[in-house]
Amino acid sequence: MDNAINVNSEIGKLKTVLLHRPGEEVENITPDTMDRLLFDDIPYLEIAQKEHDFFAQTLRDTGTEVLYIEQLIAETLDTSKLVREGFTRRYLEEHGYSRGKTFEGLAEYLNSFTTKDFIEKIYAGVQKKEIEIPHEVLSDMAGSDAEKLFYLDPLPNAYFTRDPQASMGIGMTVNRMTFAARQPESLLTEYVLNHHPRFAGKVPVWRNRNHQTRIEGGDELILSKNVVAIGVSERTSSKSIQQLALELFKNPLSTFDTVLAVEIPHNHAMMHLDTVFTMINRDQFTVFPGIFHGDGSINTFILTPGKQADEIKIEHLTDLEAALKRVLNLTELDLIECGGGDSIIAPREQWNDGSNTLAIAPGEIVTYDRNYITIELLKKHGVKVHEILSSELARGRGGARCMSQPLWREDL
Numbered sequence: 001m002d003n004a005i006n007v008n009s010e011i012g013k014l015k016t017v018l019l020h021r022p023g024e025e026v027e028n029i030t031p032d033t034m035d036r037l038l039f040d041d042i043p044y045l046e047i048a049q050k051e052h053d054f055f056a057q058t059l060r061d062t063g064t065e066v067l068y069i070e071q072l073i074a075e076t077l078d079t080s081k082l083v084r085e086g087f088t089r090r091y092l093e094e095h096g097y098s099r100g101k102t103f104e105g106l107a108e109y110l111n112s113f114t115t116k117d118f119i120e121k122i123y124a125g126v127q128k129k130e131i132e133i134p135h136e137v138l139s140d141m142a143g144s145d146a147e148k149l150f151y152l153d154p155l156p157n158a159y160f161t162r163d164p165q166a167s168m169g170i171g172m173t174v175n176r177m178t179f180a181a182r183q184p185e186s187l188l189t190e191y192v193l194n195h196h197p198r199f200a201g202k203v204p205v206w207r208n209r210n211h212q213t214r215i216e217g218g219d220e221l222i223l224s225k226n227v228v229a230i231g232v233s234e235r236t237s238s239k240s241i242q243q244l245a246l247e248l249f250k251n252p253l254s255t256f257d258t259v260l261a262v263e264i265p266h267n268h269a270m271m272h273l274d275t276v277f278t279m280i281n282r283d284q285f286t287v288f289p290g291i292f293h294g295d296g297s298i299n300t301f302i303l304t305p306g307k308q309a310d311e312i313k314i315e316h317l318t319d320l321e322a323a324l325k326r327v328l329n330l331t332e333l334d335l336i337e338c339g340g341g342d343s344i345i346a347p348r349e350q351w352n353d354g355s356n357t358l359a360i361a362p363g364e365i366v367t368y369d370r371n372y373i374t375i376e377l378l379k380k381h382g383v384k385v386h387e388i389l390s391s392e393l394a395r396g397r398g399g400a401r402c403m404s405q406p407l408w409r410e411d412l
């Protein structure tokens, strides 16, 4: 099999990355829907796009091929009429429409667009005022229904391409995401993997999205060719981690034999492991001190294959540093604290993703410019930093790692 994905670390030289340029979907957030759509504010789109283009250019300038998911899904839907029809049906079904006038009206409406406009619609959402479906719809009449403005909600979180799936070795997990606001995003990934000529038949899926238990890419960190770290978080459950570990251990195409589960606080500021912990170099990490209990402890679990097939051995540790040294075979470790651990600066910079760095090579990262205290500190520790613009993008609560899905990294 020709591989389409190759991600055996968080830090190997980045060769190909998947992004999504924020679009109209971001302007379809209102104060009333913000919470449900997982935003804390409404970004100014024009500036957000400029910042995003700057991010993409930074990656290109350092030798990375930048792909856009919106382009890939367009190419996917153009492979055949059947694929596009199948996608439309699934998309509507997953939004609770199956047969009947609303289903038909929406399908017909979506069908009237060119592929490019169709994709923009999928991201932006379909407002009720856009089409007239001539029959009585309860949610139109029940004035207090939160769904009353849209037939299909916008996908404003789509520029956080890290989360709907995770590259892991030569394969991926295609994620069953936690909140309804994001669940449609991984259907796009599934379609690209199944039908895009660059990927179809070339990517083993370690775990697909047809599950009841949740997992998101912001929690899935590839520490080495054989170790993944996964956050037990607001977005990823311990059950999913155990199921995934089992699959990784027994699938002959997987090289992973160790999963390090790290339990972090369950809240919006720290929704994923990568908002509080990222890898920078073989022995360097950023970490937000707020994840530790008062005595410096944190629940970590090392999962390895058990004696019998389908059995997993779980070891409980409360020292993150010790756990990392163990699974990575290191004697020294440099944990760099967000905001220098200061009780005001650390949470402020963490809120704006100071701990969320994207390594583009060992010891070389991309991160938001606004977290200048953390940046100074990283430089003092010898890290090469590429700063990107962050006024508007940061309002979605995600930084450079969240906004990027590596597809290919050079092996270390």
Ligand SMILES: NC(=[NH2+])NCCC[C@H](N)C(=O)O
Residues within 6 Å of the ligand: 038, 039, 157, 160, 162, 163, 182, 217, 218, 219, 271, 272, 274, 275, 396, 397, 398, 399, 401, 402
């Ligand atoms: N990998 C990440 N940390 N992604 C950040 C995602 C932020 C997004 N607003 C959400 O709540 O889902």
